[in-house]
Amino acid sequence: MIKVYNSRTRKKEVFKPRKGKKVNMFVCGITPYNSAHIGNLKTYLNYDIIARYLRLRGYTVFYLQNVTDIDDKIVNAARGADIHWKEIPDRYFAEFRSVGEKLHITGVSQYAYATDFIPAIIGQVARLIKKGYAYEANGSVYFEVKRFKDYGKLSGQNLAKLHKSVRLAEALRGFGRDEDPNKKHPYDFVLWKAREGMNEKYEPSWDSPWGKGRPGWHIEDTAISEHFFGPQYDLHGGAGELKFPHHEAEIAQQESASGKKPFVKYWVHTGVLTLAETKMSKSLGNVITGKEMVETHDPDAFRFLVASTHYRSPLPYSEKLYAQAKSNLEKIRDFTRRLKAVKQKSGKAFAVSGYTKKFFAAMDDDFNTPTALAVLFTLIRAANPLIEKKTLSAKSAKAILSFIKDGERVIGVPFINTISTQIPQEITALAEERNTLRKQGKWAEADALRARILEQGYLVKDTKDGFEIIPAGK
Ligand SMILES: [Zn+2]
Incomplete structure (x- = not known):
C-alpha cells in the first residue's frame, strides 16, 4: 500500500489511482529559453524515481511532461540573440535531454511541445469564454479569477491577499510589468496573448477567434493534459514554487472548463534545491547548470545525492554533500563487487527478506528514498563482516545482490557491474x-x-x- 503526501488535502493519503493500476501522471516541464539548472533537474530526478517506483510496484504509468516552447522568455532570448524563435527551445530542450540521459532520466512517456497543441489550447480558451469564466480584451483573453470560488485553495491564498502576491509573483518571474490595462482585476491571468507586433522571426503567432496571438503559460498544461488524459487524472507534480499562481490557475481552468472536480487527485510538490543558503535562481545569477554539473561531476553521484534527500525536503547543495554522496555510492558499489566475489557454498544464512520489507515500506511511505537507502547501508554493515570472515554463502550473496538490483531499479543509479572509481x-x-x-x-x-x-x-x-x-x- 503506497501512501503519498497530497498538497491538495495536506495529508498523506493511500495512493489509489482513478482506474485500478493505471496511473496518469503529469509534471510541469521546462521552459527551454536557457540551460536548465540543477534545481530544475532535482525536480525531474524526483519524479523519475516516483515513476520508476510506481512501475516497479506494478502500475502502468503514463508520465506526461509539457515543454513550454513559446513564452515571453523565449521571445526575448530570440530577439537578444537575433535568431529565429524556434532555435531557442530546440537548442535548450536538446541540451536538457542530453543532460537527462546522463542522469538516467528515462521515466517520461511523452514530452509534449506546447506549440503542437495550439488547436487544443484555443478550444479550451473558447470553452472558458462560452461558460463565462474568461473574457476577451483587445485580442487577448483572460481568466476572471473571481468567477472561480475555489481559487487559492491549493496554496492557501485568498482574494484579499492576491493582489499583492500576483504582483510579487510577476515581478519575481521577471515580467517587470505590474498591471496589464486589459485586465478587469489585477489577479486575472492571461489565457491567450494578442500578438505584440514584433518581428515574426522572434515572436510567432497563431490565428485564433480573437486574432493573431499565442497561448499563455498556464493554459498549455491543461490543454495538453486534457488531450491525453481527459478532464481528470491521478497525479500532478511540479516544484513547490509552482503551486501559486501556476497550479491554482490550472485548477481554475480545467475545473471551470469541464465542471468536474477534482481536476487532479494527488498534487505532489518537490522541495527546492538551494546553493550556499540562497535559493538558486536564474535571475540572481547563482546558478549551476545541469550541463556544468554532468561535465564536471559524476552524474551518478549527483543523482544519488538527490535520492539521499526526501523529494519534499529542500536540498542545500554543496560540494561537501556531493562528495559525501559520491563516497556513499562507492560504498554500495564496492560492496556489490565483494558480493560477486563470494564463492563458498557453505556459510551462514543471511535473512535478506527483512531488509527488503523495510526498503519497500520506506518507499511505500511517500517515496522515502533516504530511509530506503539507510536500510541498504544497514544491510551492508551487517553483511560486510560476514564476507570478511568468509561465512557468507554464495547463495546468500546472490540473494543480497538481487535485493540491491531492486534498489538500483528504484534509485536509477547503477550499483552493480560498475568499474571502481576509487584509485588504489x-x-x-x-x-x-x-x-x-x-x-x-x-x-x-x-x-x-x-x-x-x-x-x-x-x-x-x-x-x-x-x-x-x-x-x-x-
Ligand atoms: Zn506547468
Whole structure:
C-alpha cells in the first residue's frame, strides 16, 4: 500500500489511482529559453524515481511532461540573440535531454511541445469564454479569477491577499510589468496573448477567434493534459514554487472548463534545491547548470545525492554533500563487487527478506528514498563482516545482490557491474612519482612509469594543474 503526501488535502493519503493500476501522471516541464539548472533537474530526478517506483510496484504509468516552447522568455532570448524563435527551445530542450540521459532520466512517456497543441489550447480558451469564466480584451483573453470560488485553495491564498502576491509573483518571474490595462482585476491571468507586433522571426503567432496571438503559460498544461488524459487524472507534480499562481490557475481552468472536480487527485510538490543558503535562481545569477554539473561531476553521484534527500525536503547543495554522496555510492558499489566475489557454498544464512520489507515500506511511505537507502547501508554493515570472515554463502550473496538490483531499479543509479572509481594508493603514488620525473625533464622514465600504471588498468592524464587518474578503457 503506497501512501503519498497530497498538497491538495495536506495529508498523506493511500495512493489509489482513478482506474485500478493505471496511473496518469503529469509534471510541469521546462521552459527551454536557457540551460536548465540543477534545481530544475532535482525536480525531474524526483519524479523519475516516483515513476520508476510506481512501475516497479506494478502500475502502468503514463508520465506526461509539457515543454513550454513559446513564452515571453523565449521571445526575448530570440530577439537578444537575433535568431529565429524556434532555435531557442530546440537548442535548450536538446541540451536538457542530453543532460537527462546522463542522469538516467528515462521515466517520461511523452514530452509534449506546447506549440503542437495550439488547436487544443484555443478550444479550451473558447470553452472558458462560452461558460463565462474568461473574457476577451483587445485580442487577448483572460481568466476572471473571481468567477472561480475555489481559487487559492491549493496554496492557501485568498482574494484579499492576491493582489499583492500576483504582483510579487510577476515581478519575481521577471515580467517587470505590474498591471496589464486589459485586465478587469489585477489577479486575472492571461489565457491567450494578442500578438505584440514584433518581428515574426522572434515572436510567432497563431490565428485564433480573437486574432493573431499565442497561448499563455498556464493554459498549455491543461490543454495538453486534457488531450491525453481527459478532464481528470491521478497525479500532478511540479516544484513547490509552482503551486501559486501556476497550479491554482490550472485548477481554475480545467475545473471551470469541464465542471468536474477534482481536476487532479494527488498534487505532489518537490522541495527546492538551494546553493550556499540562497535559493538558486536564474535571475540572481547563482546558478549551476545541469550541463556544468554532468561535465564536471559524476552524474551518478549527483543523482544519488538527490535520492539521499526526501523529494519534499529542500536540498542545500554543496560540494561537501556531493562528495559525501559520491563516497556513499562507492560504498554500495564496492560492496556489490565483494558480493560477486563470494564463492563458498557453505556459510551462514543471511535473512535478506527483512531488509527488503523495510526498503519497500520506506518507499511505500511517500517515496522515502533516504530511509530506503539507510536500510541498504544497514544491510551492508551487517553483511560486510560476514564476507570478511568468509561465512557468507554464495547463495546468500546472490540473494543480497538481487535485493540491491531492486534498489538500483528504484534509485536509477547503477550499483552493480560498475568499474571502481576509487584509485588504489599505490597507483596514485606511482603517478606522483611520474609527475616529479616530468618536472625534472626525465621524460623516458616518466613514460615508463605511465606504461606501468596502464598495465595495472589506470590511465594518467596530464591536466593544467597536474594530472588525473582514470580507470583505463572508461
Ligand atoms: Zn506547468
